Amino acid sequence: MIDSKRLTAISLVSVVLAVLICAVLTVLAYSPAAETLSVTSEPLYAEKIFGAEIIRIDISADEADWQEMLDNAMSEEYIMADIAVNGTKFSNVGIRPKGNNSLQQVASSDSDRYSFKIKFDEYADGQTCFGLDMLVLNDMLGDASCMKEYTTFDMMREMGVETPYFGYAMITLNGEDWGLYFALEAYNDSYKQRVSGDGSGKLYNVKMSAGGGFGGGSPENGFPKRPDRDFPAEEEKAEKAEAAENPGENRFPKGFGKGGGMGSMGGMGASANGGSLIYTDDEISSYSAIFENAVGKAPAEEDCQRVISALKALNEGADIEKYFDVDEILRYLAVHTVVVNLDSYSSGMTQNYYIYECDGVLQILPWDYNYAWGAFQSGSASDVVNFPIDTPVSGVEMSERPLIAKLFENKEYLERYHGYLRELVESYFTNGKFSDKVDELDNLIGAYVQKDPTAFYTYEEYQTALAAFKTLGNLRAESVSGQLDGDVPSTTEGQKAAPDMLIDASAVKLSELGSGGFGGHGDRHDGGDTDFPNMDGFAPFGQSMQPEQFPEDFGSNGFGTPPGIGENGNVGEPPNVPGKDLGSSDTKREFPQRGKTFPSANGDISGQSLAVAGVCAAALVSAIFCASRVKRKF
Numbered sequence: 001m002i003d004s005k006r007l008t009a010i011s012l013v014s015v016v017l018a019v020l021i022c023a024v025l026t027v028l029a030y031s032p033a034a035e036t037l038s039v040t041s042e043p044l045y046a047e048k049i050f051g052a053e054i055i056r057i058d059i060s061a062d063e064a065d066w067q068e069m070l071d072n073a074m075s076e077e078y079i080m081a082d083i084a085v086n087g088t089k090f091s092n093v094g095i096r097p098k099g100n101n102s103l104q105q106v107a108s109s110d111s112d113r114y115s116f117k118i119k120f121d122e123y124a125d126g127q128t129c130f131g132l133d134m135l136v137l138n139d140m141l142g143d144a145s146c147m148k149e150y151t152t153f154d155m156m157r158e159m160g161v162e163t164p165y166f167g168y169a170m171i172t173l174n175g176e177d178w179g180l181y182f183a184l185e186a187y188n189d190s191y192k193q194r195v196s197g198d199g200s201g202k203l204y205n206v207k208m209s210a211g212g213g214f215g216g217g218s219p220e221n222g223f224p225k226r227p228d229r230d231f232p233a234e235e236e237k238a239e240k241a242e243a244a245e246n247p248g249e250n251r252f253p254k255g256f257g258k259g260g261g262m263g264s265m266g267g268m269g270a271s272a273n274g275g276s277l278i279y280t281d282d283e284i285s286s287y288s289a290i291f292e293n294a295v296g297k298a299p300a301e302e303d304c305q306r307v308i309s310a311l312k313a314l315n316e317g318a319d320i321e322k323y324f325d326v327d328e329i330l331r332y333l334a335v336h337t338v339v340v341n342l343d344s345y346s347s348g349m350t351q352n353y354y355i356y357e358c359d360g361v362l363q364i365l366p367w368d369y370n371y372a373w374g375a376f377q378s379g380s381a382s383d384v385v386n387f388p389i390d391t392p393v394s395g396v397e398m399s400e401r402p403l404i405a406k407l408f409e410n411k412e413y414l415e416r417y418h419g420y421l422r423e424l425v426e427s428y429f430t431n432g433k434f435s436d437k438v439d440e441l442d443n444l445i446g447a448y449v450q451k452d453p454t455a456f457y458t459y460e461e462y463q464t465a466l467a468a469f470k471t472l473g474n475l476r477a478e479s480v481s482g483q484l485d486g487d488v489p490s491t492t493e494g495q496k497a498a499p500d501m502l503i504d505a506s507a508v509k510l511s512e513l514g515s516g517g518f519g520g521h522g523d524r525h526d527g528g529d530t531d532f533p534n535m536d537g538f539a540p541f542g543q544s545m546q547p548e549q550f551p552e553d554f555g556s557n558g559f560g561t562p563p564g565i566g567e568n569g570n571v572g573e574p575p576n577v578p579g580k581d582l583g584s585s586d587t588k589r590e591f592p593q594r595g596k597t598f599p600s601a602n603g604d605i606s607g608q609s610l611a612v613a614g615v616c617a618a619a620l621v622s623a624i625f626c627a628s629r630v631k632r633k634f
Helices: 004-029 032-036 044-048 063-071 103-108 149-156 189-196 232-246 284-291 299-316 324-336 380-385 402-409 409-428 430-450 461-484 494-496 607-633
Strands: 054-062 077-084 088-098 113-120 132-138 166-175 176-185 201-204 353-358 361-366
Touching: 032 353, 054 176, 054 430, 063 088, 077 409, 113 324, 149 166, 149 176, 149 324, 149 361, 149 409, 166 430, 176 430, 189 353, 201 299, 284 299, 299 353, 299 361, 299 402, 299 461, 324 361, 324 402, 324 409, 324 461, 380 461, 402 409, 409 430, 409 461, 430 461
Parallel strands: 054 166
Antiparallel strands: 054 077, 077 088, 088 113, 113 132, 132 176, 166 176, 201 353, 353 361
C-alpha cells in the first residue's frame, strides 16, 4: 500500500505533467503545424489537383481516335486515353469535346481548340482522380484576357458562394503542347459528396434545350440528346439495358412525353420550359430545361415535385426561405450582377446555372462566365459599366425572372443584397485590388499564354485585353458604388431618364476584351465600344455561324519547362491552399464549411481537438489528484 507522502508526490507530479501536456497541445493547436493535422471537408483532389498553381494535364491518345473525335466534335462522343494529372497517370480515361454554342463556333472554324470533359470512370468503373470523377477544361473562347472566368469564380468564393474548385491547366497531347485552359471541378457525384458528406441531393444543369436550339436533338436510348449529361458508368449500363428492353419508352417520370417530352415547344421556349423558374403548373413536362438536364440518374417523380413546389413558393412569394438558400443566392446575385453576364438567367437565355436540391432546399450554383463582362449581347461599354443593380436583367421584364424579382420585392433581402454588393466592391476592387489581381494572374499565366499554340488571341491582344479589363473592372466598381450611394441611377428606367448621371465609359473598348468570335487570326471589327452588339455573328439559338479564318500555323509548340513544373512533369512548387489568393499576403474572409465533414487522407485530428484533449487531460489528472487527497484524509 502506498503511503500518503508518496501518494502526494505522485499526485503533484501528475498535475505538473498534465499542465505541460495541456500547454504543448494548446500551442500545437494554434501553430502552423496544426494545418497538417486538421479534419477537413476538403477532399484529396483539392490539393492534389487544384492545389497546383498550374495544373498539368498530359494526354496520351491514339492519334487516329483523337482526330476522329475532333472531326466529329458535335457528336460529343468519348474516346479512351491515358491522362496524367500533375504527374500521376490514370489509364483508360474518357475524354470528349463539350459545349453548346461555343462548341458549334469552334467546329465551324479552322480551330481544334475545343473545351473538354474528362471522365475518369467512363471506361474503368469506380476510377477517380484523387476522388474527383470528372474534370472540365474550358477553352476560354471569347475571352482575350483569359481571366473572366477565374476572377468571377474567385469573387463568388470571396463572397461565400458554393463554387467548384478551379484553376488554370496546361494541356499536352502525346508530348506536344496543346494549350492553356481554365479547369473546373465538374458538378457531379464527387461534388455532391464534397458538399453534403454523403452524396445526397440532385443536380440540374439548366440549359436551353427547346426545338433546334441548345441541347436539342433526337432521342437516343429514350433520352433526348443532352450534351452535358454524364451518367456514372454503372447507371449508364442500367439505363441502356432498360432502353433495350423498352425501346419505345423514355426513362423520365410520367409527364415528360415520348422522347423526353419536348413536345411542340419550338424556338427559345425560355419561359415555357422552366429555365426562367416561372411556375406554370405541376406537370413535370413544363420544366424540361431543368429535369432533362439532371446530372447522373434521371430524377424520380418525387425529386421533380420537390423542385416544382419550390418554384411555386417562389412565384407566390411565400415561405421562400423554406425552399431556397436565400442568403447564398443574394451573394450569388451580387457577384453575377457586378460581372454583367448575360449568357445566363439574366437575359432571354435562361441557362448556364446549376440547381442543387437537397432535402427540398434549392441552391443556385455559378457556371460559364467566359462571356461575362459584357461579351454577350451588350450594346455599349456604358451599358456594361452602368448595368443597373436593381433591375439586373436584359431583354426581359423583371417579372419574367422571379428568382430576382421576388427576392428584390422583399425590403430586407434587397438591403442585404446591397450590403453584399458593397462588400464585394470593398473587398475586391477598392485601393487597386482588382488591378493587382489582374497583375497577379498575369504573372502566373502570361508565359503560357505567350506560347500557347492553339490560343484564340495573340499575346499582343492578350496584353491589350488586360489593360482594358482593369479599366472596365474599376469603372464598373465605381458605377456600382455610385448606384448604392444614389449618385448613379440603379434601375433601367432611371438611367434612361438621367443619362448624364452615368459613369463615363468612353475609355473602355469592349472589343479589346474579346467577343463571341475569335481574335487575332482573322478579320476583326473596330467599332469602339459598340463593337459587338450581335456578338460577331454569335448564333444564340443553334443557327450556323460564319467561320473565322485561322492561319495554318498557330505558332511554336515549345513551352519548354513551365515555371513550377519539374522535368518529369510534376509540379515543383508547393501547392497553394485552396481558397487563398495566389501569392497574396492578404487574409481572405473565411466562411463556414457547408455540409458534413469527413476524415482527411491521413485521418489525423484537428488542432481544436488537440486543445480540447489537453484540457481534458488536465481535468482528468486533477481529478486523480483530488481523489488522492480525499483518500489520504480518510
